[in-house]
Amino acid sequence: MTRAADGRRTREARIDLDALGRNVVRLREAVAPAKVMVVVKAQAYGHGALPAALAAEAAGADWLGTADLEEALALRRGGVRAPLLAWLHGTGADFRAGAAAGIDLGLSSLLQLERAADAGDAGGADGPVRVHLKLDTGLGRNGIPPRDVEAVFRRAAELEHAGRVRVVGLFSHLSNTDREEDLGQLAAFERLVELARGEGVEPELRHLAASAGALALPETRLDLVRLGIASYGLSPDPRVDVAPLGLEPVMELSAEVVAVRRVPAGHGVSYGLTWRAPRETGLALLPLGYGDGIPRAASDRGIVVIRGERFTIAGRVAMDQLVVDIGDAPVEVGDRAVLWGDPAAGAPSVEAWADAVGTIDYELVTRVGGRVERVHVGGPEGAAEAEA
Ligand SMILES: *Cc1c(COP(=O)(O)O)cnc(C)c1O
Secondary structure, eight states, rough: OOOOOSBSSEEEEEEEEEHHHHHHHHHHHHHSEEEEEEOOOOHHHHHHHHHHHHHHHHHHOSSEEEESHHHHHHHHTTTTOOOOOOOOOTTTTOOOHHHHHTEEEEEEEEHHHHHHHHHHHTOSSSSSEEEEEOSSSSSOOSSBOOOHHHHHHHHHHHHHHSSSEEEEEEEEEOOSOOHHHHHHHHHHHHHHHHHHHHTTTTOEEEEEEOOHHHOOOGGTTTTTEEEEEEGEEEEESSSSOOGGOOOOOOEEEEEEEEEEEOOOOOOOSSSGGGEEOOOEEEEESSSSGGGTOOOOOGGGOOEEEEEEEEEESSSSOSSSOOEEETTTOOOOOOOEEEESOOGGGOOOOOHHHHHHHSHHHHHHTTOOOTSSSSEEESSTTTTTTTTO
């Protein structure tokens, strides 16, 4: 990977594992006595799964969560010892390997429940296979549909009685539509917990809230909250301000300026020449494009900070390159251009970027491409060097 004159990478996503750790500590305090699961799916929202997981674990995360079982298995192989839950499975997911690695299985159907029990019989686990039943309380996606829950609870009670599975948790996921909808889902969830109890299923953990619910609707915290975006210092929703909690953005995305030039008024930039210089101006070229996860929708509107000054992208974002209108600013080749990071350090926020380009902060950080080098700094020993 090329190094710029400042010693940093030409394209770099700097991941501050100490900031991640501080976020986890603050979030645990904020939601106590509920426990915290830090969600590290999708490469920890683009931050690098294993370094992020190790940093979160060292900072006191009670649990770690992933979507795929394979993601959780990779964390175990990488030395993560905290309780792990994985909740989205294809038919090929290796439940036996999951159970053997001490990973709790989030299950969304009767078929998955049978497969989990069989995995234990096949020698997967020491004792009963640990499962959390995921209930659909209105989102209409993953989760046991309402018409099936009773049959699943009954079968879970049988399997528990036979010592083949242990139902550690019941959980669901909120739609984050508004307070009324979310409280309606909470009530539906509580009714299902009662129904499970009636069938003899009494798990120790009930969990419902992700970042938005955990921060905006305290009554949804229950025993455990599953925090993804907030752990990375970002807001789950424009209606939820995370700054008062002292959360710090963990990722800073930057690139070096690889060329500068001056162009006369009327000069066009990039494909389709959609942008034309309104006056004689300077242009800076950055080696970042949609191949690196910069949305094409950032054409003519994305924000970039160079030497503390804010500029706007001029013309279309291409696959590998984008151009910034720098006016008369004294920008030079080798200068660092920051696209997003910590506003407290003068960087544009990911949230402001998301707003400018019509998406959400989740999508921006998660889609940072493979050509952008993740540089992990801080964190517990070994975390920054861990294979992301
Ligand atoms: C992704 C996910 C989360 C984390 O959501 P955030 O909004 O990032 O906190 C929690 N629970 C489930 C089931 C998820 O899929």
